[in-house]
Amino acid sequence: MKRIIGILATLVISALFVLCQNSTTHMEAQNNESHPNFFYTERELNKISAYIEQQYGTYDEVMHEMVSLDIHLDVAMVPPTDEQPYYKLVTMGAGAYKMNVPKEYKPFKLERAEYVIFLPKDWNVKSNNEEDYWPIRMLKDVARLPIYSDSWLTYGHTVQMNEDASPVAENTGFNSCVLMGSIGKNNQGVDPLKLGLLGKTVNFYQIYPLYNEEMEFKLEHSLDELSEKISDDDLDPIININRKNYCK
Secondary structure, eight states: OOHHHHHHHTTSOHHHHGGGTTOOOBSSOOOOOOOOOBOOOHHHHHHHHHHHHHHHOOOOEEEOOSOOSSBOOEEEEEOOOSSSOEEEEEEESGGGSOOOOOGGGGGGOOSEEEEEEEEETTOOTTOOSHHHHHHHHHHHHHHHHHHHHTOOOOTTOEEESSTTOOOSBTTBOOOEEEEEEOBOTTSOBOOOEEOSTTOOEEEEEEEEEEOHHHHHHHHHSOHHHHHHHSOTGGGSSBOOTTOOOTTO
16 A cells, blocks of 8 residues: 555544445535534643644644634644645634534544645745635635534545536646545644543544546545555645546
8 A cells, every 4th residue: 555545544444434435515505504603612722732733843823714603713824844845734623513423433433523734835825816725715615514514524535615516726627625534744644632531532634635537436436446546646645736637
């Protein structure tokens, strides 16, 4: 198995997630019903922040959300370093919401999650232009999907970002993503974080963008089979908007 997939495999129980890998959801159509607010306590947020620095690296900047109608979803921005010359963006707030996980999966504590995306060091992370902003939008849309759909997300789940399967922006053909186990600053798998004594556990998932044909292949076959088709270089979690479409 390829290097990164080998790392990711240590984070999951394969017998469990084989059953999870064929769910896909449209993001564009969201209902307008009001939802209660779900926030971390100050203690929980401090613990999340410290864990992000421990696992991904020190950060000084946070993309603060100005208006929050459900969860308060900030994004910690870990800057590029000499050792890891790329941005690591990590949500802080998604895990305050308890996802509607099917009864048979509740023993695995999959109800809460935060989401991670890696961007090249030359990415304009402070731009509001859609060609720059779409990875952040993807983070936020994926994080809110379980709230508006009363569903859940975990390793191996795919999300189609627009109902018409159109690309997320004009500068890329990606239209969807798959969730993988997240990779930390030492190329280690990031374990779930236990927030307290009551069993509240937060999982960290890496967002890996896909082309439409790749998503369809994964749904028809499996994530493992898709991973076998993609080259080692392109399995790198750092987003490459020009990477090859391996199922076209």
